[in-house]
Amino acid sequence: MPVSAMIRRAQSWVAVALVAALTAACSDATQPEPGVEGGGPAASLATVIVQPARVARETAFDGAVEALNQSTVAAQTSGRVVELPFDVGDHVEKGAVIVRFTATEQRAKQQALDASAAEAQARLSEAQLAYDRTRDVYERKLIAKAQFDKAQADLDAARARVESTRAQLVEAREGVGYTTIVAPYAGIVVARHVQLGETVSPGKPIMTGLSLEHLRVVVDIPQQHIGPLRRHRKARVLLPDGRSVDASALRIPPAADPATHSFRVLVELPLDDHGVFPGTLVKVIFVSGEDERLLVPEQAVVRRGELTGAYVVGPDGRISLRYLRLGSPAADGVPVLAGLAAGDRVATDPIAAGIAYREQPAARAGT
DSSP states (O other): OOHHHHHHHHHHHHHHHHHHHHHHHHHHHTSOOTTSTTSSGGGGOOEEEOOEEEEEEEEEEEEEEEESOEEEEEOSSOEEEEEOOOOTTOEEOTTOEEEEEOOHHHHHHHHHHHHHHHHHHHHHHHHHHHHHHHHHHHHTTOSOHHHHHHHHHHHHHHHHHHHHHHHHHHHHHHHHHTTEEEOSSSEEEEEEOOOTTOEEOTTOEEEEEEOSSSEEEEEEEEGGGHHHHHHHOOEEEEOTTSOEEEOSEEEOOSSOOTTTOEEEEEEEOOSSOOSOOTTOEEEEEEEEEEEEEEEEOGGGOEEETTEEEEEEEOTTSOEEEEEOEEOOOBTTBEEEEESOOTTOEEESOHHHHHHHHHHSTTOOTTO
């Protein structure tokens, strides 16, 4: 083979080799590196970009829960206790019998008045007939006007006796009703002041109860904070189990306590069973203005003991666990006081993010 032909063949082989190398290099460049956005462990994570938002500025105070309905039931008649079905701590439905007294004396009085009412009604009927006869005779000018006036007076007296007897009968029936006391509302027995078989008189305390359906929180607010509270009139209560309940109403007194110079604010909870009891200490968070904060979803927060954080996916796709300082949870998320910047991408599923974090090369906590 001539030397020139061998040179040309060698040059063509070199060109083919260069084209193959360039093609392989371009093909490798389109494949994502481990840990780069669009590939690696972070590729399948659901994330959200943190952006500033207007959130309510809040101020927290300690408060104590109290029952809106708490009362002591007292006896309204005399008698001996023959039924006392509930004790301290028992739940009582509205209308349930909580105490029953003997009713012998009250029923006897009612029966006597029933008879008196029947007699008074018979006397009224007799007086009515006598009046009708007297009026007919008087209209024919056969008797004096004095006799007609007497018949009229007898009829009026009979009617008065009927009304009087009816009023006494109503009182007697009420007395019989007083021998059975029912719960005015559903609640829990706090104290029982009588025992079975004890004789009571009117005014004797029987039982104290409270309702857990109508609750409110009593908070003492310093005078320097009362202005924003009056202006916004919004608050929520942090329950011991971590739940937040919006207040249904705020009652702010018109004047401060002259001894403490604070305002005793009543924060009413919505009608429901919130799992708290009177005397429980809770946090009441009042709205005092607006701030611009970064918000992260509640489900994105990682809690490890007393530390809180979130998994952040960097621009290169690398996952890091960022420790955060958070504010009080808001309706749209949790305000971030420190630890994140606007534009950071946060994983919304901490469990999946934790698995991906451990799978990436050279993962170190806090990086």
